[in-house]
Amino acid sequence: MIETNENIVDKKDSLKEINPQKPSGAPLILSNLKAGFASIMDDKIEKRISFDELLKINLPSTFVFKVSGDSMCEIGILDGDYVVIQKTQSANIDDIVLGIVDNEFSLKTYKKDALGAYLKPENKDYPIIRPKFSLSIFGVAKGIVRKFK
Numbered sequence: 001m002i003e004t005n006e007n008i009v010d011k012k013d014s015l016k017e018i019n020p021q022k023p024s025g026a027p028l029i030l031s032n033l034k035a036g037f038a039s040i041m042d043d044k045i046e047k048r049i050s051f052d053e054l055l056k057i058n059l060p061s062t063f064v065f066k067v068s069g070d071s072m073c074e075i076g077i078l079d080g081d082y083v084v085i086q087k088t089q090s091a092n093i094d095d096i097v098l099g100i101v102d103n104e105f106s107l108k109t110y111k112k113d114a115l116g117a118y119l120k121p122e123n124k125d126y127p128i129i130r131p132k133f134s135l136s137i138f139g140v141a142k143g144i145v146r147k148f149k
Helices: 007-012
Strands: 015-017 025-028 047-050 062-066 082-087 098-099 104-113 116-122 135-145
Touching: 025 062, 062 135, 098 116, 104 135, 116 135
Parallel strands: none
Antiparallel strands: 015 062, 025 047, 062 082, 082 135, 098 104, 098 135, 104 116
């Protein structure tokens, strides 16, 4: 769950605009990487990979939010991850969205049925979220970043 709008603005680590002056670029090694026994890695760098390009970041309408909670854990979005959100007012069915339900932010999967649009957590322990008053889309998730330790 993403915190309310007031908390997002107040917490410096919760909302960050991507800096267009500092595009990220790390070398992409196209050799297979085995997670088992150590092997000799090819020393050939195929190209540099930019996370801006990979995630199709469109500045200045891209934001990074820190995830709080486990409602999306069954699809690999975990507590403490950073989710990259592209600001938009519309979404497709099954998009992972940052929705605003009755003035509360929530990161969930966007769904529709005969009763209307709703947000679905990706954790069987949580109920779906149907708006009592309003549901709007802040943006669509483009990817996540996870730090180890």
